[in-house]
Amino acid sequence: MPTGRITITLEVNGTPRVIAVDPRTTLLDALRECLGLTGTKKGCDHGECGACTVLLDGRRINACLTLAVMQEGHRVTTIEGLASGAALHPVQTAFLAQDAFQCGFCTPGQILSAVGCIAEGRATTRETIREGMSGNLCRCSAYPEIVEAVFLAATQPGSP
Amino acid sequence: MSTLFGSSIKRREDPRLITGKGTFVDDVSLAGMVYAGILRSPYAHAKIKKIDATAARGLSGVLAVYTGADLTDALIPVPCAWNLPNADLKLPPHPHLAVEKVRYVGDGVAMVIAESRAIVRDALDLIDVDYEPLKAVVNPEAALKPGAPVLHADVAGNQAFKWVVAGGDADGAFAKAEVKVALTIKQNRLLPTAMEPRAAVASYNAGTGQLTLWATSQNPHIHRFLCSVMLKLPEHRVRIISPDVGGGFGSKIPAYADEALVAFASMKLGRPVKWTEDRSENYKATIHGRDHVQYVELCGTKAGQITGIRTTVYAGLGAYASTAGPGVPTILHGLMYSGAYTIPNIHGTIYGAYTTTTPVDAYRGAGRPEATYLIERLVDTFARELGADPVEVRRKNFIPQDKFPYTVATGITYDSGNYEGTLDKALGMLDYKGFRAEQAKALKQGRFLGVGVCTYTEICGLGPSQVAGAIGFGGGLYDSAIVRVYPTGMVRVYIGTKPHGQGEETTFAQIVADEFGYPVESVEIVSGDTDNTPQGWGTYGSRTTAVGGTAVKIAAQRVKEKAKKLAAHLLEANERDLEWKDGKFMVRGSPDKAKGFAELALMANVAWNMPAGLEPGLEATAFFDPSNFVYPFGAHLCTVEVDAETGQVKILRYIAVDDCGNVINPMIVDGQVHGGVIQGIGEALQEIAIYDDDGQLLTGTMMDYAVPKASQMPHLELARTVTPSPVNPMGVKGVGETGTIAAAATVVNAVCDALAPLGIRHIDKPLTPATVWAAIQRAKGGAA
Numbered sequence: 001m002p003t004g005r006i007t008i009t010l011e012v013n014g015t016p017r018v019i020a021v022d023p024r025t026t027l028l029d030a031l032r033e034c035l036g037l038t039g040t041k042k043g044c045d046h047g048e049c050g051a052c053t054v055l056l057d058g059r060r061i062n063a064c065l066t067l068a069v070m071q072e073g074h075r076v077t078t079i080e081g082l083a084s085g086a087a088l089h090p091v092q093t094a095f096l097a098q099d100a101f102q103c104g105f106c107t108p109g110q111i112l113s114a115v116g117c118i119a120e121g122r123a124t125t126r127e128t129i130r131e132g133m134s135g136n137l138c139r140c141s142a143y144p145e146i147v148e149a150v151f152l153a154a155t156q157p158g159s160p
Numbered sequence: 161m162s163t164l165f166g167s168s169i170k171r172r173e174d175p176r177l178i179t180g181k182g183t184f185v186d187d188v189s190l191a192g193m194v195y196a197g198i199l200r201s202p203y204a205h206a207k208i209k210k211i212d213a214t215a216a217r218g219l220s221g222v223l224a225v226y227t228g229a230d231l232t233d234a235l236i237p238v239p240c241a242w243n244l245p246n247a248d249l250k251l252p253p254h255p256h257l258a259v260e261k262v263r264y265v266g267d268g269v270a271m272v273i274a275e276s277r278a279i280v281r282d283a284l285d286l287i288d289v290d291y292e293p294l295k296a297v298v299n300p301e302a303a304l305k306p307g308a309p310v311l312h313a314d315v316a317g318n319q320a321f322k323w324v325v326a327g328g329d330a331d332g333a334f335a336k337a338e339v340k341v342a343l344t345i346k347q348n349r350l351l352p353t354a355m356e357p358r359a360a361v362a363s364y365n366a367g368t369g370q371l372t373l374w375a376t377s378q379n380p381h382i383h384r385f386l387c388s389v390m391l392k393l394p395e396h397r398v399r400i401i402s403p404d405v406g407g408g409f410g411s412k413i414p415a416y417a418d419e420a421l422v423a424f425a426s427m428k429l430g431r432p433v434k435w436t437e438d439r440s441e442n443y444k445a446t447i448h449g450r451d452h453v454q455y456v457e458l459c460g461t462k463a464g465q466i467t468g469i470r471t472t473v474y475a476g477l478g479a480y481a482s483t484a485g486p487g488v489p490t491i492l493h494g495l496m497y498s499g500a501y502t503i504p505n506i507h508g509t510i511y512g513a514y515t516t517t518t519p520v521d522a523y524r525g526a527g528r529p530e531a532t533y534l535i536e537r538l539v540d541t542f543a544r545e546l547g548a549d550p551v552e553v554r555r556k557n558f559i560p561q562d563k564f565p566y567t568v569a570t571g572i573t574y575d576s577g578n579y580e581g582t583l584d585k586a587l588g589m590l591d592y593k594g595f596r597a598e599q600a601k602a603l604k605q606g607r608f609l610g611v612g613v614c615t616y617t618e619i620c621g622l623g624p625s626q627v628a629g630a631i632g633f634g635g636g637l638y639d640s641a642i643v644r645v646y647p648t649g650m651v652r653v654y655i656g657t658k659p660h661g662q663g664e665e666t667t668f669a670q671i672v673a674d675e676f677g678y679p680v681e682s683v684e685i686v687s688g689d690t691d692n693t694p695q696g697w698g699t700y701g702s703r704t705t706a707v708g709g710t711a712v713k714i715a716a717q718r719v720k721e722k723a724k725k726l727a728a729h730l731l732e733a734n735e736r737d738l739e740w741k742d743g744k745f746m747v748r749g750s751p752d753k754a755k756g757f758a759e760l761a762l763m764a765n766v767a768w769n770m771p772a773g774l775e776p777g778l779e780a781t782a783f784f785d786p787s788n789f790v791y792p793f794g795a796h797l798c799t800v801e802v803d804a805e806t807g808q809v810k811i812l813r814y815i816a817v818d819d820c821g822n823v824i825n826p827m828i829v830d831g832q833v834h835g836g837v838i839q840g841i842g843e844a845l846q847e848i849a850i851y852d853d854d855g856q857l858l859t860g861t862m863m864d865y866a867v868p869k870a871s872q873m874p875h876l877e878l879a880r881t882v883t884p885s886p887v888n889p890m891g892v893k894g895v896g897e898t899g900t901i902a903a904a905a906t907v908v909n910a911v912c913d914a915l916a917p918l919g920i921r922h923i924d925k926p927l928t929p930a931t932v933w934a935a936i937q938r939a940k941g942g943a944a
Contacts, residue, residue: 082179095174104174139407139839
């Protein structure tokens with residue numbers, strides 16, 4: 001059983017963070033347990049639900065499916081770092097406008113996934129959004145509103 | 161002045177949830193906290209011959225390992241809280257950790273407490289359990305057959321209960337009926353799958369004797385009550401905090417062994433203890449839903465009048481009776497056998513069976529979807545038998561609008577309804593006749609189109625407490641609110657219900673702000689902490705608004721009445737001469753003589769000048785116990801195309817016209833309907849929890865259990881009619897479960913309609929492509 005800890009640096013929400021982790025620690029656990037960034041959620045820990053979606057160097061990734069030590073030196077954006085000060089990210093604004101969630105547990109992952117989906121150029125129609133967001137489960141089933149929110153964020157002027 | 165009631169204002173809970181600032185139980189960390197993990201049985205049914213935890217106990221960082229033997233004197237077994245009367249109910253003990261025997265895959269066997277989650281996992285792997293496997297039984301009907309493996313030594317034949325609902329003379333009706341139809345229906349077992357797994361953080365203070373337990377709970381007061389029993393702690397020293405809760409759908413109602421175990425460990429070790437289930441545990445050890453085998457029949461006249469319904473239902477309870485387990489397939493199911501119709505003769509026999517599976521309890525709809533589905537499938541089958549339009553058969557049998565309140569044959573009284581209204585609206589939205597023509601044309605081209613209709617009503621807004629007592633429910637069903645006005649006029653409302661996604665932080669604030677002439681921002685709703693909220697019974701059974709919301713309304717009215725007395729005193733006017741206008745009490749005819757609510761709040765709280773006999777302060781508590789349940793209803797229509805080559809079902813349109821009485825926030829109601837319908841479509845088309853014959857759960861991950869995804873769901877078309885309930889002053893009903901109650905029947909009716917030309921009468925859900933394809937092959941006489 002591994003017992004040693006490895007010290008790594010992650011750039012989290014624009015700030016370099018130095019943490020010492022058991023090499024088995026996932027990026028998700030490193031964010032939640034070591035850095036206290038509990039906005040990223042653990043819904044399955046197996047890459048099946050998408051609740052832990054964060055941006056890694058601007059691309060969406062399931063934080064439960066990568067080890068923290070593998071991301072040494074990389075940029076991580078979590079829900080806590082998405083807004084610019086008091087100004088919400090356009091995807092956050094769109095989720096508010098469209099009532100795109102109920103219990104809110106999957107929402108951080110949905111929002112980061114939507115930011116990634118839009119950046120990939122896949123959010124062009126409601127159909128492509130449905131497909132592009134299908135890795136993020138929402139048991140409250142706010143899918144109609146989520147799809148509208150992503151569409152709104154992707155198509156409004158000055159969209160990301 | 162415009163009101164907030166009826167307005168789609170944005171949700172107050174959203175800003176924290178959208179920025180990652182919500183607090184869910186697993187987000188709670190306490191100084192000195194250690195972690196718990198539970199070793200779970202890999203066998204469905206086995207004797208425990210020996211547990212060797214020596215190696216686990218010796219692992220560095222492990223504080224304790226507990227097994228069933230350590231707990232038998234310390235804890236009261238996990239209680240069932242629905243003591244169903246007149247049913248010969250058998251409630252065998254449910255130990256917190258298995259003693260002698262395990263009874264389902266996931267049954268707890270040992271608990272490890274350690275300094276980190278990783279050490280917990282390592283230690284769990286080091287526990288050596290010697291099992292002697294026994295035969296499993298997973299089907300509730302098979303469990304009651306002679307020779308089936310017996311789970312509990314004191315429950316012969318695994319029969320938990322036999323419960324009968326009867327009204328009129330069903331046997332007589334069937335004996336002289338012109339037309340009879342029968343179906344055998346399997347209600348697929350479902351996994352509630354709240355996105356947030358269950359979690360608990362327990363902190364016991366040995367100095368004060370107080371236990372604080374953060375728990376994922378839909379009903380923290382029920383958890384306080386049951387935890388105090390299980391842990392033998394005085395109830396006033398147990399504090400449950402249920403912060404943001406990431407969905408429940410019924411799965412966070414029950415008292416589980418696990419949360420009490422975590423509290424027990426904190427009491428033993430003097431350290432805060434956290435436990436969070438993983439998704440595999442969630443699927444194995446958090447309750448499941450549905451799981452009936454139903455033999456159902458309907459009789460009627462050639463003219464289409466329904467004269468009777470008879471059922472024999474085998475309901476799987478799982479290995480133990482969960483908190484509300486016995487009440488779901490009986491009270492919440494059998495009493496609804498009349499549906500939206502005047503059916504004079506009803507007889508149902510429901511057997512509860514213990515099976516070597518995860519306990520079954522309330523999952524969204526809880527008993528009513530299983531009732532609606534069997535009725536609506538029978539009505540369609542009846543119409544098919546008559547060669548009549550299923551819409552017209554429904555119309556012929558509706559309880560007429562002018563007959564409410566209406567007592568059905570099962571003995572319950574529906575509060576209000578206008579079933580024709582929702583049906584007509586839905587038919588208009590679809591262009592029903594147009595679709596029938598399109599369907600006929602498509603059939604000539606070899607394409608299979610179908611339309612499904614479901615006209616449901618359901619029982620919710622649970623309920624009068626007197627009825628709760630009579631039906632064996634181990635608690636009250638009133639609810640409560642404290643409306644507290646601060647000196648600056650700001651308002652906090654403490655409620656006994658526990659919203660977890662339904663938006664009552666917004667809708668309840670709308671109620672109070674309207675009452676006080678305030679902007680909604682001045683009112684904050686507080687729920688989930690039993691130390692500051694009044695005794696209440698929680699959020700389930702679509703009761704939060706109809707019962708808890710009414711308590712909020714009444715408390716706010718009491719506050720306002722007091723403010724009015726103070727206003728009259730300060731204005732030196734008679735109370736009778738005051739009117740409430742533009743957010744102020746003013747002397748009628750003298751608009752300059754007025755007192756706004758905020759000023760009255762200050763004057764009441766400082767109490768410098770109170771009228772004789774009026775106490776200082778401005779707050780009120782209300783407990784509202786309704787006189788009846790409420791009965792929302794609606795008409796759902798769905799059109800589908802079935803690909804006969806592949807069995808793939810494509811939903812073309814889904815129309816939901818619901819009537820949940822007056823609506824506080826249409827946006828939130830739409831969200832509830834969307835969510836409910838999609839869960840119901842999931843049940844109809846893709847969700848099923850499957851056990852093999854050895855009791856192994858084959859759908860143990862989210863890759864195997866098909867929770868609906870964004871890409872799989874159709875556009876939904878919603879509309880409403882409004883028939884207020886007379887049961888509460890706001891005229892509201894419930895809407896959290898209607899979609900799930902209606903959708904499965906709607907979709908299956910549509911698919912069976914599409915495939916009727918092939919002679920297919922019924923296919924059990926979920927209608928996966930493989931299932932539908934096989935049914936088509938059988939109908940064609942193929943080899944499938």
